[in-house]
Amino acid sequence: MYPSRFAYEAPTSLAEAIAILDRSGGEAKILAGGQSLVPMLKLRFAAPGTLVDINNIPGLGEHWLDKDGTLHIGALVRHEDLEYSTVIADSHPTLAAAAELVADPIVRTRGTFVGSVCHADPQGDWAATMVASGGQIIAQGPNGRRAIDVREFVLGPFTNALAYNEIAVEAVIPPATGTAKGGYLKLERRVGDFATASVAVNLDMHGDTVHRAGCALAGVGGRTIDANDAINGALKGKTLTPENIEAAADAVAAMAEPRSDHRGSADYKRHIVKTFVSRILSNIAHSEQKAA
């Protein structure tokens, strides 16, 4: 299989890349890790007139914490850069837990965090972790930069909020105000498969009280499911007692919109969501007890 014909551009600056996108009037597509786009080109699900390869643009491959603990992830940070990251484990545990579960180790050497969020696959792992953690996508276009809240960025299946002449240059994820706790659990049929169901939970703890709780789901709906309000409603201002955990798991499971398919029945997937929420929260509760 091979793609249909396209013009290939490999700009070496953001300004040049944006100018090409702008001139294309919507006929161009950005190529980042290519781990979703190249398969789509080969299957001819996508047939852009121009491909704008951003891999030669310097300055996009870094991720770092700034002084207040905000995590910045450049557009060319690969999945494996986060898997081997030495900076995110304590500050952004939800992302750290997901990193080794995205695709397989070889796909992870190329695929990018930002590209995955842009792709907005309902089964995508990174979009779920980011919706649970909060944060923004920084978009750059002909008129400069704007920050888009991730909850307004991932709009639907394979749809994001970028204009045709904008590039997502960075993801920005805030730190916890207290202690960051979190987890990511994913059920897959085999390593490297997309999620049958997966759950991202992110907690901002003040002592043993939940200051803010975030949650999002992948694989159990037509888009990334935003369960922030459900989990926060159940846990905000409370401690992680078995009763509160149970209530949170029920509230989140009610948000899932699973469909029966070859990966499992709708009931089964909803049950997985509930189990995963309570497992992540119980693990956090146990680790708190140990630390106390």
Place this chain on the structure above:
Amino acid sequence: MTSLYNEVAADPGADTPTRRVSITVNGEQRTVDIEPRLLLAHLLRQGLGLTGTHTGCDTTNCGACTVLFDGRPIKSCTMLAVQADGHDVETVEGMATASELHPVQEGFKECHGLQCGFCTPGMMLASKALLERNPNPTEDDVRWALSGNLCRCTGYQNIVKSVLWAAEKMRAENGEEA
């Protein structure tokens, strides 16, 4: 298997836009004029005659087409050949020297790490990349690092043994040199 290379041949004709790219393949600089939609796997196999890189699934799942791109493993059926311009690509043909196998290749030979051999080039390159990063992997580390490479024959047991054998040999060699 149809590939762009067979259809447009080496000379795609005057009205087809091509791009001149220079890629270091197994240490040798190769300059080619290619259509941007040509996949790296097809350039390697049909264009450069390096048929050690296999295409199994052609859908980014099996890892048979794995090559090293600037030292890291990638699936060459999922990268455009033009993207390799200015980069370093290593295929299975680059692993051995004229007189000596790479320890990973020796390991596969010693421990019977292959049956039909179709997955083997990809397995060996992914293993080489693992050992460069982690010279002393556990069995779990090996299984994890090779989880993007599928084998329909061996049941993986002997592949894992082969990589552990190679790791030990490489550690011994490096110890001797130090």
